[in-house]
Amino acid sequence: MRILRSKKLFMVAAICVISASTLSSFIFAKSISTDKKQTETQTTQTTTQTEPKTVPQTNTTKAVTPAKSNGKLPDENQFQRIAENEKLLLKADKTSGHFTVTSKTTGEVWRSFPNPKDWQDKLNTDAWKMHLASPFMFRYVEFNLRKDLLKETNFYAQKGGISQFEVTDQGFKVVYDMPDLGFIIPVEVKLGEDFVETKVLAEGLVDEKVIPKEEPAAATVDKDGKEVKKPKAKKDPMARLASIRLFPFLGAQTSNDEDGFLYIPDGPGALIDFRERRAGTQNLYTERVYGDDWAYSNRNTLSDRNPITMPVFGIKSNKQALLGVITEGEEYANVVAAPSGSFSQFNWVTPEYQYRFKFFQPTDTKKQNGYLTYSKEITKSDHATRYYMIEETNEEISYVTLAERYRELLMKESGMKPLEGEQAKLRLQLHFLGGDTEDGFLWDSYLPLTTTKKAEEIVQELSALGVDKMDITYLGWQNDGYSKFGGDFPVPDKLGGDQGMKKFTDFAHSKGYTVYLDASSYTYNRGGKDGFRKNRDGLRDLASSVIESMNWDSRRKTFVSPKFMKGVIEGDLQEAKSLGINGYLYGQGIGTFLNTDFNENYPTTREQSKEIQKQLFEKTKATFGSVKGERGNAYTLPYISHMDNMASNFSYDLFVDRVVPFAQIALHGLTTYSFEYANLSDDYANNFLKGIEYGAVPSFVVTNASSQELLKSLSLHEFYSTNYKDWLDEIVSQYQKYEEALGDVQNEFITGHREMVSGVFETTYSNGKQVIVNYNDKDVRVDNSVVKAKDYIVSKGGA
Known part of the structure; x- marks a missing residue:
């Protein structure tokens, strides 16, 4: 007891x-x-008072508490006020980095995550629930496991946490830490006057896990006295970052009311409409800004879509919209978009920032055998996108609204100005094909197609028929003709020589016409002219292979290193100026292609290639007073007087619902533009109507020689109908029709565009003029007018 x-x-x-x-x-x-x-x-x-300017560094030894979402969207009631201005209020969640931006005038809310209003668990897989809730998705490669395979994941799936969160005077900075992979992603969010800017910072970004070496352990024995072998340590997978989609579902909406669209920069512009009953597919639009990089082309499939020339995208839903503009690092970015039903119940569009790229690594000296892998070195630069908040006021938001906002940015940020004086006059774009090389049995010979003397006669004939405004561009003027590259000067004697070109230029000027030389040939070299040596001066890929492009006739041409090309062009400018020309027309590798160069003699990043091209446009404009671009990228726009061969159609993706003139709405009144040569178009009538609808100017390419003569050269297969006599009446007729319809609006902005009824489109200009085009095979009555089949009407204003 x-x-x-x-x-x-x-x-x-x-x-x-x-x-x-x-x-x-x-x-x-x-x-x-x-x-x-x-x-x-x-x-x-x-932090708010001191306004720190550097990204906080994370202590990698510090334990990070994993953030949790459980596949649920963040609770907006827990968000804190971060920054505001007269128009907008920014709130953020310190546990995820998600944010909202609220309009102070209308109360509209834009979220960095999908709108939770119509969220339905059953319409999203478990994996996509976590994607949708995450502040970012990313892809990475494991070099020690599958060096050619990307893994797609997100912040929550990798048990990431936030190691630091700072409030700044304009927004906040957040550092995302994923210890399992060793990734640290610093992000900055800023509030602007009418936009929010999101940025992945290069400083502080880490994508390498440091694995300490293990000390050899003492041998152990079991109860029977037998030695127990120590289990082998797991192999380091060498995980490395390949790409990031930051706040990929910013503005994402469902299709419940079908009142909205995604805008993607495909061709002139394309819309993916919100459709509630869209067939469920795994369709995804993903395309690289400024096109593919030839340094990574070997054994890789290049895109067959239109390259993105403007780093913009958008989303509209009900009474709000977002215009996304990639402002930093766009040369290393893709635009990605998916309609509802493809992967989730939401429509979304986002930039994807690229850090590593797939390439072919040869394993023998002939470079025939090898394997695909990703580049080991990371491409580090700041990546920023501005999302301009657009809310409905007096008129409904449309793609025109987004294009008008981008036009404002081109004027404000890029310095583009409305056309005035002679620049505002509608001018026929006439291209002469000068000459080429005729393939011979024992040796080749020069093939003249339009000598400068004959060109003068053709221009005189067009002038007599009433074409009083004309820009003339000479193709194939260079030594040895159109398909030869390198050593462009002097102009071949059989074409007229330098003297003949100067005489022709003087004649054209006496008529009030301008003359340009096509300078696209500087992109390549074949044969060693200009001091070019293929193995020394050619563009090289990451495996150090010289990059060549093969024509349809199996003849190769070598891409020239951008730095070498720059020196050749700058050396030729004064000789070109002595001919009295008005400028160069740049295309292909100058303003259109953007390549990395791994040539040790001329190492050049994709970003540096862009700067080289900008410098060439700037210097050429300073030398001649004018420069033109062909399908040029957005960075060429501040310099050009005309955009040649601009895309007028989209890439025919099945999930695209409409093609729209977004690019033309943004550019009209700031520069002139033309589409493919009318006489080489697959559909001459529709090509003409598209030009009238989109506010273009007429464009033709002609030769004095018969089309049969061109067959003597294996390189001119694309020029199948060029004899000017066959097209003389059409050239004059088109010029007169364009002048009558659009002659007085070249310096006017496009302020409206819509499909009135099926196949009938109306374009409205800032001076009130309206052009209505009917693509149908029968007459159509709209309002009080009848538009004939395959025709158009013009009115001075008033719907």
């Missing part, structure tokens, strides 16, 4: 000790928690 009592006393005493210990621990923990909250508050206040 005494023993029992003593046991009870012992138990009571033990319980008291444990309770006291627990109570003191609770008080201590509470104190720490309170102190931590006070410290966080003080840190936030101090």
